[in-house]
Structure formats: structure tokens, C-alpha cells
Amino acid sequence: MVHSRPASVPVDGVLFMVAIIVASGAAMTTQLGAAVGFIVVLYAAAEAILAGYLATRSRTRCCCACCTTGRGPTDGKS
Incomplete structure (x- = not known):
């Protein structure tokens, strides 16, 4: 079983x-708006990554297994 860390925003x-x-x-309001906008866009990008993982979960698992075990997607399935 492959354990992976979820996509996250680097603090x-x-x-x-x-x-x-x-x-x-x-101005303070401009700074606040820029900071909130930046964080919203950053979290939207992280959510897009998670949504992509959810949409193609089985294909992602297969790819991750190939990378971590060194076996292809059909190795060991005889």
C-alpha cells in the first residue's frame, strides 16, 4: 500500500x-486584499490538484506504485 502526503500549501x-x-x-486595505487574494488563489491551486487526484484516483495509484516499487503496472499480476 502506498501512503502519500496530500497536496498542501507550504506555510x-x-x-x-x-x-x-x-x-x-x-494602503492597509490594499495589503489585506492582496494577501487574501494570494491565499485564495494558492488554495484554489491546491484544491485543483486534489480534485485531479480524486478524478483519476486509480490511474494515479498505479503510477505511484510503479514509481515507488520499481515494478510496472502489470508486474506480479500473473
Whole structure:
């Protein structure tokens, strides 16, 4: 059985981008809007990855098994 980590948003990347937004010197409402927009887009990308995994779950499992075990999708199924 292959255990994989779910797609996730890297916290250090979010903090880095929020620090850049805050250091921009823009108005507080502009900074808040930019930070919220960035986080929404970032989570939307992560959700798209998870939705793609859900849609092609069996094919993804087969591919992951091939990569982690070194066997092809038909090896050992005789």
C-alpha cells in the first residue's frame, strides 16, 4: 500500500509572500486584499490538484506504485 502526503500549501511560502505584500508600503486595505487574494488563489491551486487526484484516483495509484516499487503496472499480476 502506498501512503502519500496530500497536496498542501507550504506555510513558509505563504509567510514570505505576505511579508512582501506588507513591505510594499501600500494602503492597509490594499495589503489585506492582496494577501487574501494570494491565499485564495494558492488554495484554489491546491484544491485543483486534489480534485485531479480524486478524478483519476486509480490511474494515479498505479503510477505511484510503479514509481515507488520499481515494478510496472502489470508486474506480479500473473
